[in-house]
Amino acid sequence: MQKKETQKYWNPILETLPPKKIKELQFKKFKRIVEWAYANSKLYRRLYDDAGFKPEDLKRWEDIYKVPIVQKEDYRKAQAKEPWPYGDTLCVPLDDVTEYHQTSGTTGQPVYQPDTWQDWEWWSEMWAYILWAQGFRKSDRVFIPFGYNVTMASWAGHYASEKVGCEVVPGGILNTEERLLKIKELKASAIMASPSYVIKMAETCKKQLKMDPSELNIQKILCAGEPGASVPSTKKRMEEEWNTKVYDNVMATEVGGWAYECTSQPGGLHVNEAFFLVELVDIDTGDPIEELHIPGKIIITAFDRYAQPCIRFDTKDISMWGKPCECGRTYRILKGGVHGRVDHITKIKGVSFNPLSVEEVVRNTPELADEYFLEVKEEGAAEVLILKVEKRPDVSIDTETLKHNLARQLRLKTNLNFRIEFLEYGTLPRPEVKIQRFIDLRTNKGKR
Template sequence: MSRMWNPMLETMDRAELRSLQVDRFREQVRHAYEHSPFYRRKLDAAGIDPDDIRTYEDVREVPTTKKGELREAQGGEPFPYGDLLAASPEEVTEYHQTSGTTGEPVRQADSWGDWEWWGDCWATVLWAQGIRPDDRVFFPFSYNVFVAFWAAHYACERIGAEVVPGGNLSSAQRVRKMREVDVTAFASTPTYALRLAEVAREEGFEPTDFAVDTVVCAGEPGASVPGTKARIEEAWGADVYDHAGATEAGAWGFSCDGESVGLHLNEGQFLIEVLDEDGEPVEPGETGEIVITPLNRTAQPYIRFELRDEIGLRESAAVCDCGRTFRFAEGGVLGRLDDLTKVNGVLLAPTAIEDVVRSYDGVSDEYEVIIDGHEEKPDLDVVTVVAEENPETGVPASEAGDELRKRLKQTTSITCRVDVVAYESLDRPELKADRLDDRRENHV
């Protein structure tokens, strides 16, 4: 049995893949120009004729799309998709929307063909991570209007795996159901994967005794953060895999059963550019922002969408030991560009703090980061990391704080204040966790 869902695409020669991407990109631009009033105006203003797109260099002449433009385009008629829609309303079969954490949600229209494409993208992810027809996969969420777990659920059905939906259950009921029916895999945010392990112990179970051998993570970068990945693997005695996607983009990145920590770029379904702050392509070994175009999505297409995720391309041109020829993002998503911030002149990535905290067993899984101004020196930023004592290791709070402070300084080059508080003092998020609290704008 192949390790790949679509071996032809996933092992395609790089030159042939680039040619295929450019051809599909041109067709996407043509479709958007002909059917979406928003994109017709945008492309006309830039003087872009879809038929002139012949090379990869031509792609970069097409203007990028920002999230604010999407919200503005959906503010008019026809409701609820406005000028973005590139299909008749009768063709739309799926409604989803973004979380709205950075502003008004973007409403997403997909046709049935688009939904089949979503399923194919996610099947590529899950197959690469070992999900097979004999698996029983648990989804511990109510999916609501958010797309990710709906698409993953559908992809499991396409693969032939059995799906056990766990929405509308408490965390305790979920772990009991997982144990009762011997689920072999579950999909979750990294935060909630750790929380479920904690709840299992509270219920008198040891997570490593469950039948779970695969944990598929999405929604946060933690599964490509070595410290967090190791904690989840240790907690469940299972292999932990990462996935990256977005409502506007789709399932664009995935880890595999190879030895590398990071994400394959799903280049068979997306044209993915990694650009510096000047809009120039970065070299292998460098980091940049993803600008992405789904190549097979029609009802509401996105042309060169600025995803605001930062990744670093692997230096080596060698393919992963899994055999895929797609480019590889070392360490997965390094952070949201909206989350990267300067502290006393030093650029701070929240994932760097996460890796340090999760790599040190003197503290528990939960923590938070507070950035504020100094009380006496307004121009000086103060970073405080609040972590919990780990009852399993019993390291005293003072000792844990000193060690964590030292490790944070070595890794981030920032001197942090560290408060180690009693176990279970911090909130336990049920989905995604927002652990960074930047209070500097409100500091007087």
């Protein structure tokens, strides 16, 4: 059935279910996927048998916490077996797999991701919620500037855009300048990209094309792949440069597109709770966190994915629950989106440090260019935290004053002193996809 263009929600029933009803639905779906995985996946059967857990132990909500958590490493080990390349993770005959993807491999050996055609339709349906909530409609011409590859995001965004009825322009083969010219030529109305690339495109537009990005008249930008669109100062920079709304989303290859910002921009992301169970647990104890504004680690279950199920998957991402959104969706809000990763949080001079907190300060300093790089190392017995930044070419402030102001803001935000180094404008890499902006060169890596 054709959706009405004026309809507020992609699924008016599911997106506005009362929380009690959502929980009932989630428990039913959780039980179903656990039973499926236990019956069909050697990986999950082994994991559950080793822990003495059986699917019939799931009698009430609290029993969910008895289900063993699965790690990316478990997938890697299970995939070393037959049938290649999915091994013991595969729950369907190999011939039923129609889609191959893999994780980007930034944290080690990639995880291979099989999907059946049913799983793949689930991907586009789940992404359709995201696009609809961000105002994507039939009238949109969506430009996707990345080369489609073995990774998931562009493919999922492409098929979901088609499902919603948008016209899609795959701009992968072009370079950044050519992509901008294509956006201009075709009068594209929307872009999907990583925050790093949205920033790079704006810079290229001004530098190479001598054009203000706002002249391209883009009406919305969907960001994913990095937390940038939920970092207030990064979001503000992108929205001002392009004179448009920028919306954040989170997805993972093993999980799905599980959380999205809506046009109300509530300072956080809705969890798609009819498709996913998102739990926050204490980083040290693993105890569930239901209260608002307490940071915890995100554990996710995808209810409807069958070829390679994802049940209580440890994402290692951090977030916190926030207040309900005014848009009318009852799906809970993760305040501030994803706040970084557990394995990136370290101790420097005894102080807990999240590298992402520096991004907020750098991008909130108008005299600085967009990119930065952080390094921590030992100099004798001392630990030194170095921030490398670039001054914008068109600002007149003297470097010493800027350095002083920046050091003060960083101290306020992190309780740490930084050594600030200014590099020549244009020196730091301008990436297309996520890159590591923090390197820990200490021999003990903060474990003291």
